[in-house]
Amino acid sequence: MNKTIIILSNDLDEIEKLKRWLINDSYMIKAASTLKIKPAELAAHSMDLVIVYTLADGIEDMLGIYEAARQNDELARVPIILITDMDTQKILAENLVLVGTRVLSTAVTEENLVNIVASILA
Amino acid sequence: MEKILLVDDKPASLKMLSTVVSRRYEVFSATNYVEVKRCLDTMEPHTLIIDANMKTTDSFQMIEKIRRSSREYKNIPVIFLIKNPVSELVRKATALGAVDVEIKPVEPLAFYAKIEKAIQLAIPVKDRLDEATGLHKKQYTEEKIQLKTVLGEVGTMVMIDVDNLSFVSTNLKPDVLLKVAEEVKVQLERMDGIVGVMGASSFIGFLPNISDKTKTKEWAMTLINKIHACSEKNLYVSIGLAINDGKREHYSDLYIDCDRALNLARQNGKNNACYYN
Numbered sequence: 394m395n396k397t398i399i400i401l402s403n404d405l406d407e408i409e410k411l412k413r414w415l416i417n418d419s420y421m422i423k424a425a426s427t428l429k430i431k432p433a434e435l436a437a438h439s440m441d442l443v444i445v446y447t448l449a450d451g452i453e454d455m456l457g458i459y460e461a462a463r464q465n466d467e468l469a470r471v472p473i474i475l476i477t478d479m480d481t482q483k484i485l486a487e488n489l490v491l492v493g494t495r496v497l498s499t500a501v502t503e504e505n506l507v508n509i510v511a512s513i514l515a
Numbered sequence: 516m517e518k519i520l521l522v523d524d525k526p527a528s529l530k531m532l533s534t535v536v537s538r539r540y541e542v543f544s545a546t547n548y549v550e551v552k553r554c555l556d557t558m559e560p561h562t563l564i565i566d567a568n569m570k571t572t573d574s575f576q577m578i579e580k581i582r583r584s585s586r587e588y589k590n591i592p593v594i595f596l597i598k599n600p601v602s603e604l605v606r607k608a609t610a611l612g613a614v615d616v617e618i619k620p621v622e623p624l625a626f627y628a629k630i631e632k633a634i635q636l637a638i639p640v641k642d643r644l645d646e647a648t649g650l651h652k653k654q655y656t657e658e659k660i661q662l663k664t665v666l667g668e669v670g671t672m673v674m675i676d677v678d679n680l681s682f683v684s685t686n687l688k689p690d691v692l693l694k695v696a697e698e699v700k701v702q703l704e705r706m707d708g709i710v711g712v713m714g715a716s717s718f719i720g721f722l723p724n725i726s727d728k729t730k731t732k733e734w735a736m737t738l739i740n741k742i743h744a745c746s747e748k749n750l751y752v753s754i755g756l757a758i759n760d761g762k763r764e765h766y767s768d769l770y771i772d773c774d775r776a777l778n779l780a781r782q783n784g785k786n787n788a789c790y791y792n
Contacts, residue, residue, distance in 0.1 A: 410674070431761050432761045433667060433762055436669075449787045452531070456623060457666075461667070484530075485527060485620075487531075488528050488535075489623065
């Protein structure tokens with residue numbers, strides 16, 4: 394059965410790049426070019442993985458997505474990959490634990506991301 | 516909205532924690548004693564959260580100094596953020612009257628729960644609770660529901676009006692008001708809801724994660740029966756219900772819908788639960 398991946402970012406170019414990287418017969422990829430997703434809108438989709446791409450300025454919205462997912466019975470266990478800049482990644486690691494969330498740097502390569510996604514969805 | 520003062524000498528960490536905490540509370544930040552003192556004097560925060568591993572200042576000495584500086588701050592709830600659960604740090608924090616110690620890095624939802632507990636200590640009972648029923652006051656309850664609306668949390672807002680309750684409890688059976696309030700509380704909390712008083716004989720609440728009209732109506736009818744059982748004298752119950760689908764922009768829209776539903780319930784006859792649409 395196809396696994397559904399949802400990509401969320403304010404950056405259209407990054408969404409297109411991630412789509413290109415992850416295109417695969419086993420995945421159904423959906424995307425939204427905004428991080429301002431209401432919990433009900435997020436819960437309306439069934440999904441196996443959420444990928445959020447944002448720099449520091451979108452972290453608050455990312456936290457909204459995280460809270461909405463973790464507080465929803467059906468989404469509580471859905472893994473999240475957050476791709477962000479190295480500084481934000483470092484500050485996040487020092488200050489926050491986001492359950493079920495893998496934080497990657499924007500320097501992540503196509504090969505690395507594809508492997509990480511495959512291992513999460515395996 | 517409750518006010519939180521965050522103290523950390525690392526601007527990046529301060530900004531990150533501020534981003535988290537400001538999702539639910541009004542946040543003020545400070546990096547040293549002078550800024551902390553200024554914030555305390557002008558903003559009157561409900562809780563202070565301080566990093567215990569600051570390099571430029573000793574957070575324990577700072578809290579001690581704050582506690583000594585004024586009677587007002589003697590009991591301000593303090594949460595210490597520590598990197599490792601070193602027993603010595605925990606002991607020092609406890610000795611200074613810390614209400615909690617949170618290990619960094621923090622998980623946002625667990626962190627909110629700790630902050631909420633601390634805030635309860637900061638707001639005097641008389642300001643938070645209604646004297647007659649022991650339930651939360653209207654403003655306090657509404658602020659909680661409002662936050663749920665802003666955060667887009669799905670659920671159902673509830674307004675309960677008990678006709679004849681004031682008369683019966685004032686003139687015939689003084690304990691009926693308490694019994695009814697307790698029953699309303701039990702039925703809301705059974706569903707993990709929040710509840711407070713709205714008027715002398717009315718209540719306001721929120722049932723989280725429930726947006727099924729049939730289920731909420733069943734719940735409301737159970738509540739009506741339970742309220743009836745509180746007194747042999749006739750109490751007439753009207754319940755207004757309004758769904759927060761998580762897409763509403765303003766709390767006032769939810770409030771108006773619920774209020775209209777309550778009026779509809781009253782018009783449709785006693786002991787009724789209604790949605791406006």
